[in-house]
Amino acid sequence: xxxxxxxxxxxxxxxxxxxxxxxxxxxxxxxxxxxxxxxxxxxxxxxxxxxxxxxxxxxxxxxxxxxxxxxxxxxxxxxxxxxxxxxxxxxxxxxxxxxxxxxxxxxxxxxxxxxxxxxxxxxxxxxxxxxxxxxxxxxxxxxxxxxxxxxxxxxxxxxxxxxxxxxxxxxxxxxxxxxxxxxxxxxxxxxxxxxxxxxxxxxxxxxxxxxxxxxxxxxxxxxxxxxxxxxxxxxxxxxxxxxxxxxxxxxxxxxxxxxxxxxxxxxxxxxxxxxxxxxxxxxxxxxxxxxxxxxxxxxxxxxxxxxxxxxxxxxxxxxxxxxxxxxxxxxxxxxxxxxxxxxxxx
Numbered sequence: 001x002x003x004x005x006x007x008x009x010x011x012x013x014x015x016x017x018x019x020x021x022x023x024x025x026x027x028x029x030x031x032x033x034x035x036x037x038x039x040x041x042x043x044x045x046x047x048x049x050x051x052x053x054x055x056x057x058x059x060x061x062x063x064x065x066x067x068x069x070x071x072x073x074x075x076x077x078x079x080x081x082x083x084x085x086x087x088x089x090x091x092x093x094x095x096x097x098x099x100x101x102x103x104x105x106x107x108x109x110x111x112x113x114x115x116x117x118x119x120x121x122x123x124x125x126x127x128x129x130x131x132x133x134x135x136x137x138x139x140x141x142x143x144x145x146x147x148x149x150x151x152x153x154x155x156x157x158x159x160x161x162x163x164x165x166x167x168x169x170x171x172x173x174x175x176x177x178x179x180x181x182x183x184x185x186x187x188x189x190x191x192x193x194x195x196x197x198x199x200x201x202x203x204x205x206x207x208x209x210x211x212x213x214x215x216x217x218x219x220x221x222x223x224x225x226x227x228x229x230x231x232x233x234x235x236x237x238x239x240x241x242x243x244x245x246x247x248x249x250x251x252x253x254x255x256x257x258x259x260x261x262x263x264x265x266x267x268x269x270x271x272x273x274x275x276x277x278x279x280x281x282x283x284x285x286x287x288x289x290x291x292x293x294x295x296x297x298x299x300x301x302x303x304x305x306x307x308x309x310x311x312x313x314x315x316x317x318x319x320x321x322x323x324x325x326x327x328x329x330x331x332x333x334x335x336x337x338x339x340x341x342x343x344x345x346x
Contacts, residue, residue, distance in 0.1 A: 050126050053124065061110065073173065135149065152222050159217050224268075231261040
């Protein structure tokens with residue numbers, strides 16, 4: 001009886017081992033033959049970002065263009081030999097421009113700006129998002145150095161559109177100042193449209209004629225983007241999150257972060273903006289100095305007007321840039337493009 005029981009025990013044990021081995025083999029076959037379900041990676045939606053950037057640019061330019069015009073005229077005016085100047089302040093420039101040229105005169109040059117601001121803002125915002133997406137590590141982290149690199153690359157890409165847009169816009173914006181100075185001297189200046197100016201530059205110097213001041217434009221835009229985008233991301237992370245599970249900041253936090261980062265970056269790069277504006281001004285008032293390049297402009301401005309000249313129009317620029325980027329963040333937050341395209345906002 002004992003012998004039989006021991007034989008039966010070992011037989012049952014062998015049967016159990018065989019069943020376990022078969023079960024393990026089946027499990028391995030299933031794992032090998034069927035693909036594993038991978039976590040779904042977030043895709044980079046390019047089209048809605050381009051549309052959002054364009055919408056943000058058009059709305060922003062329409063709102064703040066008069067201040068941008070005042071900024072351009074303040075940066076371009078040079079102090080006369082006896083210390084005289086056409087505009088004593090931002091408010092004085094605004095008042096005199098409105099009195100001389102009316103409401104629509106405050107929007108001189110807005111046509112070319114609105115036309116080209118769509119690709120300019122789309123390139124800037126989309127390129128930054130794209131490079132941030134690509135530079136993010138597998139564990140979802142983005143070091144500050146990579147944030148600055150992404151911003152700098154975005155700024156470098158945008159100058160393809162920004163340079164000709166700024167060149168034509170500045171001529172239109174500054175035309176009233178030059179005409180007023182000529183009138184005081186008993187002369188007249190022929191009015192030229194943006195189309196005529198672009199055609200003339202293209203005929204005389206080819207496509208490169210539209211890229212006058214590209215070095216100064218790149219210096220301004222790359223530096224601005226290196227400061228703005230990481231600063232915005234940092235400030236945006238400090239605020240409370242939305243309760244919809246997306247992990248995004250609440251609306252007012254993104255808006256305020258855009259305002260703060262935009263105005264800070266704008267003031268920081270204002271010296272480069274002054275240099276760029278002066279280099280791109282083709283027509284000068286009588287007695288105003290010509291500049292051969294970035295170094296020459298910096299040297300002459302510092303010598304004849306002092307270091308404070310590099311912050312001319314600084315307040316205007318802060319007021320212009322802050323709402324521009326605040327509006328951009330608003331458009332992104334609302335998902336305007338996603339709504340138009342019938343896409344789900346991510």
